[in-house]
Ligand SMILES: Nc1ncnc2c1ncn2[C@@H]1O[C@H](COP(=O)(O)OP(=O)(O)O)[C@@H](O)[C@H]1O
């Protein structure tokens with residue numbers, strides 16, 4: 001197992017009595033593509049700025065390659081940043097922007113030229129080497145910003161919502177480009193986004209940030225299938241959150257009751273006792289709508305309700321079913337499976353309990 | 362600008378422009394002219410006309426008993442290449458250059474300090490810069506003379522403190538002229554620098570990017586802040602250099618007439634030598650120099666801003 005390249009030990013940041021980052025622990029391996037994912041204002045940028053050295057943590061320790069960084073100023077840290085607004089120097093052309101860091105490190109002239117050209121080739125911008133940065137499009141400026149950072153061969157590349165200002169098509173394109181660049185240069189990427197799809201598509205591991213806390217830090221599949229909190233479940237993809245109470249428990253099952261149904265689930269490692277309130281999370285795509293006579297797997301719950309709404313989303317249909325006076329759940333079915341169903345119809349829902357997560361309240 | 366962009370929008374679909382829209386366009390044009398007339402009238406009567414008159418006189422001959430003889434000549438322009446006049450021009454250019462550099466050297470750190478000060482302090486410091494604009498420059502020059510003359514405040518203080526035994530002869534020296542001009546021009550340098558540094562430091566993204574790429578604070582200043590505030594430096598330098606080139610009463614009052622600038626030289630042509638045509642050609646010459654400088658400055662700024670290497 002490789003030593004972590006970046007280690008955050010319970011770092012916190014307080015701005016004028018408001019704590020925006022609260023006790024974050026993270027250990028990032030060399031070469032990993034890690035994404036900080038969270039809604040706007042959750043503290044992602046602040047975490048990134050603390051790693052870059054633009055903010056000092058109020059508490060906690062930051063280490064890069066085992067070296068404590070808390071007292072190291074930004075210009076001496078072995079990291080480079082791709083800023084959200086690119087921050088390309090307007091008085092320098094593309095070449096001089098990219099050469100900026102190398103010149104400060106007093107590289108020989110010929111070496112600088114070679115490296116700048118290689119970096120430009122990496123981002124496919126060789127043709128624009130003498131261009132004025134003001135004349136470049138948003139996507140081209142983005143590429144120059146990436147080249148300006150990677151040309152310095154940092155141990156870690158920090159990217160703060162680098163695609164935020166691009167339109168959707170260009171975004172998709174640049175996501176693939178970034179993945180390729182990550183593979184080609186092999187350095188560690190720490191990527192900030194509030195777009196969960198982007199995070200899931202690009203990362204080796206996703207750190208979900210919720211109100212300054214690290215809610216979960218795991219590979220995308222695990223974040224999706226075993227979210228650690230109802231917030232994570234709701235933020236990654238869509239989910240149905242259903243309040244329940246633990247009505248009974250035996251050696252390896254809990255009996256859970258909601259306002260409209262009850263079911264029995266296999267125990268997980270949570271310490272839940274009868275009488276406690278819990279929240280269930282079932283993904284719309286895990287729910288199956290069945291007609292009354294259709295066969296049903298044994299041990300799977302079956303809940304009946306009224307179909308209240310159907311919405312086409314591409315080739316899928318989102319079906320809303322009222323299963324209790326307070327509870328409407330949504331199911332995602334293929335358009336083919338949903339054919340012929342009408343609003344107001346009585347339907348039954350079933351799902352595999354392995355695809356349901358139980359959170360203690 | 363507003364009016365023009367409005368025009369552009371309408372042009373997008375010329376056929377379907379409604380009557381109301383046309384009227385609105387017409388009215389906005391009409392409004393524009395109405396607003397321009399007072400200013401344009403003022404400029405024509407008090408600026409363009411006197412300048413044209415000056416240009417006209419500069420091609421006339423000097424009368425036998427002074428005054429203007431209405432005979433065309435180029436003599437006044439040829440006379441500008443006489444060593445006496447070239448010498449005066451050179452003194453003025455050198456003086457203006459030194460004063461501009463002095464102002465820049467003092468104003469830049471000061472403006473930087475103002476921008477980075479706490480809001481309360483910033484208001485106070487800006488207030489100090491703006492106060493001089495509320496007083497006539499002539500009065501401020503007299504006040505400065507009062508401060509540094511042989512029996513003035515400075516000498517009295519130094520004598521009382523036994524720092525010196527003889528009063529210092531400061532007034533009526535070139536030093537006094539430099540001091541007077543520097544003092545008069547300093548706010549004109551500070552304000553554009555303040556504006557330019559303010560907008561640069563307000564968004565620290567470029568400085569952070571420089572630091573991120575390994576620049577120490579000092580390197581970031583020389584490589585980023587200074588080039589990105591060139592516009593402030595250029596504007597401030599113009600605002601100091603051009604009036605200093607034409608300065609008139611400061612050398613007269615504080616230099617005791619010993620230091621002759623081109624402004625004084627021209628003044629003398631009109632007031633004592635009674636050679637209006639040469640005075641006129643000399644002022645046309647100064648205007649020409651000024652225009653060339655402004656053109657050079659704009660060109661320089663344009664290059665600095667479009668990132669040509
Ligand atoms: N320099 C600062 N001073 C005060 N508050 C700040 C500062 N920087 C960020 N914040 C606050 O910290 C919170 C988190 O900000 P940020 O880290 O930028 O969130 P994110 O990047 O996740 O959108 C926000 O509420 C923001 O207003």
Ligand SMILES: [Mg+2]
Pocket residue numbers: 041044045046161
């Ligand atoms: Mg942010």
